[in-house]
Amino acid sequence: MKIxxxxxxxxxxxxxxxxxxxxxxxxxxxxxxxYSTGAAALSTGRKFIGVEMDKGYYGVACERLDNQHELALWK
Structure with missing residues (x-):
């Protein structure tokens, strides 16, 4: 799990x-x-829970959401 x-x-x-x-x-x-919905949720201040079975896709999702979270912090 990653928050x-x-x-x-x-x-x-x-x-x-x-x-x-x-x-x-x-x-x-x-x-x-x-995880487009997750990125959209983070950019609008909403909570999001994602579940991924494949470790490769999980890593991609974490990276994508990390980037979106950093962008949201700059706003």
Whole structure:
């Protein structure tokens, strides 16, 4: 798991990760492989949770959201 601003990324099977989340702890879960929604959420001050099974894509998502978070801090 990695926390970037108000975004939280998990690596693993999305159904297993969601089953471990407390009831009513999130408002919405959306699948979005390139994490464009996560970047948009960070840029507008919203919280985001992402789950990725593939370690390579997980790394790409973390890098993309790290960059977006840094941009949001400069605003």
């Amino acid at each position: 970037i601003g108000d975004a939280t990324l998990y690596i693993g099977d999305s159904l297993r990760v969601m089953m471990q989340m407390p009831t009513e702890s999130v408002d919405c879960i959306l699948t979005d492989p390139p």
